[in-house]
Amino acid sequence: MAERILRKPAGASRLVFALVCGWLTLLLVVPLLALVGAVVQDRSEVLRTLLSAEARNALLLTLGVALACIACNGVFGVAGALVLVRQRFWLRRVLDALIDMPLALSPVMTGLAFLLVFGRSGVLRPVLDGLGVEIAFAWPSVLLATLFVTLPFTLREVALVLEEVGDSEEQAAATLGASPWQTFWRITLPNLRGGLIIGTTLTTARALGEFGAVLVVGGSIANRTQTATTFIHAAIEERQEPAAFGMALILAAAAILLLLFMQGLDPTQKRSPAHGD
Numbered sequence: 001m002a003e004r005i006l007r008k009p010a011g012a013s014r015l016v017f018a019l020v021c022g023w024l025t026l027l028l029v030v031p032l033l034a035l036v037g038a039v040v041q042d043r044s045e046v047l048r049t050l051l052s053a054e055a056r057n058a059l060l061l062t063l064g065v066a067l068a069c070i071a072c073n074g075v076f077g078v079a080g081a082l083v084l085v086r087q088r089f090w091l092r093r094v095l096d097a098l099i100d101m102p103l104a105l106s107p108v109m110t111g112l113a114f115l116l117v118f119g120r121s122g123v124l125r126p127v128l129d130g131l132g133v134e135i136a137f138a139w140p141s142v143l144l145a146t147l148f149v150t151l152p153f154t155l156r157e158v159a160l161v162l163e164e165v166g167d168s169e170e171q172a173a174a175t176l177g178a179s180p181w182q183t184f185w186r187i188t189l190p191n192l193r194g195g196l197i198i199g200t201t202l203t204t205a206r207a208l209g210e211f212g213a214v215l216v217v218g219g220s221i222a223n224r225t226q227t228a229t230t231f232i233h234a235a236i237e238e239r240q241e242p243a244a245f246g247m248a249l250i251l252a253a254a255a256i257l258l259l260l261f262m263q264g265l266d267p268t269q270k271r272s273p274a275h276g277d
Contacts, residue, residue: 032252039249042242049235049243050250057223058231059250065143065227066207069150073203077154078192084155085162099156102149110148111216114141118217137219142227145213150206154199161195198262205258208251 039046049055084096102110117123118135128135135141169191173183211229218225220234228247235244 035245035249035252038241038245042245045242046246049240050246052243054222054226055231055243055247058226058228058247061139061142061226062208062228065139065146066204068143069146069203069207070200072147073150073154074196074200077158077199078189078196080155081158081162081192081195082188085159086167099152102151107145107149107210107212108216111145111213111218114145114148114213114217118144136217137221137225139218139225141217142214142225145217146207146210149210149213150203153202153206154196157195157199157202158192159195161192165191201258201262205255208254 080099084092084099115122115136118128118141119125120136122128122136133140135144169187170183173187174180178186209229210227211233214220214225214227215230215233218227218230220226220230222234226234228251232244232247232251235241235247
């Protein structure tokens with residue numbers, strides 16, 4: 001009887017294991033293998049389309065926007081996390097909720113909201129016309145939309161690290177006569193290395209894959225506002241499947257490499273167990 005009781009969980013565990021593996025295979029492995037197969041089948045056409053000026057410009061714009069998001073979110077992510085964790089003020093809960101808004105809002109809604117502000121009949125259009133600045137349907141709109149959707153990642157990771165390490169080292173440095181800037185550069189910032197690495201990785205992945213917001217506010221204008229994802233959309237619309245398959249495989253490979261990078265980080269640089277999933 002005891003042996004039967006002990007064996008039941010093992011059988012159930014194997015069943016759950018098989019179901020999980022089958023589910024993940026159906027949702028992840030099979031589509032990726034199908035994508036690879038499609039690219040291999042039309043490899044000459046894929047290579048030709050990916051070497052075109054339109055594809056190169058789409059990739060370059062995507063990479064440039066991703067790098068700009070990394071830089072901006074690195075600076076404002078650290079600053080925002082310090083405000084959120086180290087300071088107490090009556091609007092703190094509101095700010096905490098606003099940070100997660102990009103995760104809750106549809107990217108298409110985000111693009112539409114930016115159009116209402118920066119579009120041809122937007123709220124700020126008279127000011128932009130007076131300054132001679134073009135935002136909607138130009139590359140700044142793509143950057144702004146991507147910054148919006150990537151805003152929480154670095155900030156949240158850094159905030160979690162700040163909560164985990166506390167401020168005892170910073171207080172000790174202050175009692176020893178260190179200035180606030182010395183404390184930040186020598187104590188606070190080195191402690192944030194793990195959170196910055198994870199946040200930057202997540203920001204990069206999100207920036208490379210953003211579609212809805214940049215499509216609405218940028219318009220997917222070839223050689224101007226067309227990113228890698230909107231290039232895929234345009235290629236499908238124009239029945240250029242090899243081009244879409246090739247660009248999709250590049251983005252998928254980049255995402256996989258980013259995930260492998262995160263998994264290969266030193267355990268001391270990873271997120272705390274409370275939020276490591």
